[in-house]
Amino acid sequence: xxxxxxxxxxxxxxxxxxxxxxxxxxxxxxxxxxxxxxxxxxxxxxxxxxxxxxxxxxxxxxxxxxxxxxxxxxxxxxxxxxxxxxxxxxxxxxxxxxxxxxxxxxxxxxxxxxxxxxxxxxxxxxxxxxxxxxxxxxxxxxxxxxxxx
Numbered sequence: 001x002x003x004x005x006x007x008x009x010x011x012x013x014x015x016x017x018x019x020x021x022x023x024x025x026x027x028x029x030x031x032x033x034x035x036x037x038x039x040x041x042x043x044x045x046x047x048x049x050x051x052x053x054x055x056x057x058x059x060x061x062x063x064x065x066x067x068x069x070x071x072x073x074x075x076x077x078x079x080x081x082x083x084x085x086x087x088x089x090x091x092x093x094x095x096x097x098x099x100x101x102x103x104x105x106x107x108x109x110x111x112x113x114x115x116x117x118x119x120x121x122x123x124x125x126x127x128x129x130x131x132x133x134x135x136x137x138x139x140x141x142x143x144x145x146x147x148x149x
Contacts (some may be wrong), residue, residue: 024113035036035105036079038066044072045098045106048082052095066109 004028025039032042040062047053047061059069073096076082081102087093098106 027116028109028113031109031116035075035080035109037105040072041076041081042106042109043080044076045102048098049095049103049106052085052097054093054095058096075132076102 001068028042029039032039035042037045043062044058047058053061055066055073058073059066062069062097064072073082073084073132076096080099082096084094084100086098088093124132
C-alpha cells in the first residue's frame with residue numbers, strides 16, 4: 001500500500017466507487033426493463049458476444065453454479081437469443097452462440113448506457129474526461145495485476 005495515501009482517503013475512494021457502481025447498476029437495470037432479459041442474462045450475453053463458450057466456461061466467467069448457468073442458457077435459447085452448437089473440432093463439446101436478436105439487444109443496451117454516461121459527463125471538459133479515463137484505466141490495470149498474483 002502507498003503509505004502517502006491516508007486511510008481516510010482510501011475509505012472515501014471506496015465509498016465513492018461503491019456509490020458510482022450502484023448508480024450505474026441501477027441505471028442498467030432500468031434500461032433492461034425495456035428488454036426481455038434479466039441482469040444475469042445480460043451479463044452472460046456480454047461474455048458470449050466476445051466468443052462462443054461452453055456452459056462450464058460461461059459458468060466460471062459469471063461465477064454462477066453450472067446448473068444455474070444451464071437454466072439461464074435454456075431461457076436465453078427459448079427467447080431465441082442464443083443457440084447451442086456443436087464444436088467444430090470436438091463434436092462432444094457444445095458451445096453457446098449468440099444469435100442476431102441477442103446481439104441486437106446487447107448493442108442497444110450498451111448504446112443506452114453510453115448515452116447515460118454521456119449525459120453524466122456533459123459538464124466535464126475534454127481534459128477532465130481524458131484524465132478520468134486514464135485514471136480509471138490505471139486503476140483497472142492495478143486491480144487486474146493484484147487479482148492475478
